[in-house]
Amino acid sequence: MNxxxxxxxxxxxxxxxxxxxxxxxxxxxxxSEESIRSRCKEISTDFLGKYENSKAVYASKAFLxxxxxxxxxxxxxxLDVVSGGELYTAIKAGFPMDRIMFxxxxxxxxxxxxxxxxxxxxxxxDHIDELxxxxxxxARMDKTVKILIRVAPGVxxxxxxxxxxxxxxxxxxxxxxxxxxxEAVSKAIASKHIELMGFHFHIGSNLFENDxxxxxxxxxMNLYKRLKDDFNFVAKELNTGGGFGIxxxxxxxxxxxxxxxxxxxxxxxxxxxxxxxxxxxVIIEPGRWIVGEAGITLYTVGAVKEIPxxxxxxxxxxxxxxxxxxxxxxxxxxxxxxxKYGLKPDRLATIAGRCCETGDILIWDLEVPEIKRxxxxxxLSTGAYNYxxxxxxxxxxxxxxxxxxxxxxxxxxxxETYEDLLRKEVVPF
Ligand code: LLP
Numbered sequence: 422m423n424x425x426x427x428x429x430x431x432x433x434x435x436x437x438x439x440x441x442x443x444x445x446x447x448x449x450x451x452x453s454e455e456s457i458r459s460r461c462k463e464i465s466t467d468f469l470g471k472y473e474n475s476k477a478v479y480a481s482k483a484f485l486x487x488x489x490x491x492x493x494x495x496x497x498x499x500l501d502v503v504s505g506g507e508l509y510t511a512i513k514a515g516f517p518m519d520r521i522m523f524x525x526x527x528x529x530x531x532x533x534x535x536x537x538x539x540x541x542x543x544x545x546x547d548h549i550d551e552l553x554x555x556x557x558x559x560a561r562m563d564k565t566v567k568i569l570i571r572v573a574p575g576v577x578x579x580x581x582x583x584x585x586x587x588x589x590x591x592x593x594x595x596x597x598x599x600x601x602x603x604e605a606v607s608k609a610i611a612s613k614h615i616e617l618m619g620f621h622f623h624i625g626s627n628l629f630e631n632d633x634x635x636x637x638x639x640x641x642m643n644l645y646k647r648l649k650d651d652f653n654f655v656a657k658e659l660n661t662g663g664g665f666g667i668x669x670x671x672x673x674x675x676x677x678x679x680x681x682x683x684x685x686x687x688x689x690x691x692x693x694x695x696x697x698x699x700x701x702x703v704i705i706e707p708g709r710w711i712v713g714e715a716g717i718t719l720y721t722v723g724a725v726k727e728i729p730x731x732x733x734x735x736x737x738x739x740x741x742x743x744x745x746x747x748x749x750x751x752x753x754x755x756x757x758x759x760x761k762y763g764l765k766p767d768r769l770a771t772i773a774g775r776c777c778e779t780g781d782i783l784i785w786d787l788e789v790p791e792i793k794r795x796x797x798x799x800x801l802s803t804g805a806y807n808y809x810x811x812x813x814x815x816x817x818x819x820x821x822x823x824x825x826x827x828x829x830x831x832x833x834x835x836x837e838t839y840e841d842l843l844r845k846e847v848v849p850f
Contacts, residue, residue: 559614716804740774
């Protein structure tokens with residue numbers, strides 16, 4: 422650790438990033454444990470500590486390793502998983518199963534069996550078929566399964582269309598029309614092996630306004646009122662999903678967690694007053710907000726190509742395989758030349774990835790000082806949906822993940838090797 426060193430190098434979580442790049446190689450995912458924990462603590466003080474019967478589950482799709490499960494467990498949060506693989510990771514990390522929320526728009530029968538066998542806290546039912554599967558498995562295993570029903574509340578989140586999920590025309594959730602909802606609710610109520618706890622919605626990801634949450638809450642609370650009247654069913658819980666936006670660039674108008682949660686809670690409270698309902702226990706499910714800003718990615722600059730009068734491309738030793746977000750969603754990032762952090766940017770360079778793919782550009786026209794082969798580039802806010810979405814396109818091994826804390830630096834995922842790339846291959850001749 423080089424905490425006190427006077428340097429031009431970019432420091433992250435008290436560590437010299439250029440030294441880290443030298444020691445561990447690049448590309449390298451770097452995470453600050455303190456920063457993850459401080460987000461969890463903000464949830465504890467501004468939400469869990471403030472509102473009775475509230476719960477928070479970390480949406481593990483943002484970034485999941487066994488170490489992350491341990492951090493989340495020790496911070497007292499639950500875990501949202503969406504696949505057998507995510508569930509398996511949590512099981513292997515010894516994560517308390519009663520704090521698991523199991524999601525997915527097409528869970529397989531085997532995954533449901535795995536979840537029920539391990540007695541996960543809630544299964545979030547996304548399709549009517551699942552109710553039949555859960556009942557059958559529950560009967561066979563002699564278990565009662567607590568569920569929420571996911572609905573698409575018919576609300577548009579203001580975000581990229583690939584990550585908006587709350588609109589009616591969505592693959593997620595049971596349609597909100599009366600016939601479908603009534604069929605699902607009566608089926609769940611009638612089942613001896615299902616306990617319907619309430620409903621779930623998730624509007625979208627990386628949202629900066631709370632108005633769509635409020636609109637969705639109103640829709641669901643009106644549904645709760647109708648279900649109370651029609652079925653004498655009292656919903657005990659409401660899961661309002663995740664989606665709180667984070668800082669990627671100056672364009673992002675970031676709000677604190679309580680801007681979202683206070684508005685959600687007020688809307689629920691007001692609806693309860695107006696509709697004469699009891700306050701349900703409220704659950705939130707942030708992923709990106711917990712881990713996104715806690716991560717950076719370090720790269721080494723290689724070929725720098727200047728096209729006179731047009732543009733300078735600085736290619737790095739990673740790109741689309743470790744961060745597909747710019748190619749998928751035109752996501753924008755900020756970056757700094759880590760070994761020249763003190764120097765004033767005086768030119769533009771487009772940061773290109775190393776893949777055989779024109780769309781593999783990490784950042785267009787980044788303001789930089791002189792940039793050369795061998796420089797270290799730190800791309801910021803890469804903690805969420807980078808490692809978890811990484812792939813091996815062009816047979817590029819995935820980077821290592823390094824966790825920084827006050828007690829030192831720890832590799833929590835080793836760098837993949839060429840051997841790893843061939844591990845599952847079978848040559849039939
Ligand atoms: N709950 C549910 C049911 C979800 O589907 C999601 C995200 C979350 C919670 C957490 O959302 P967050 O708080 O992280 O925004 N790969 C995309 C993001 C996809 C998010 C899918 N669902 C990206 O890189 O932007």
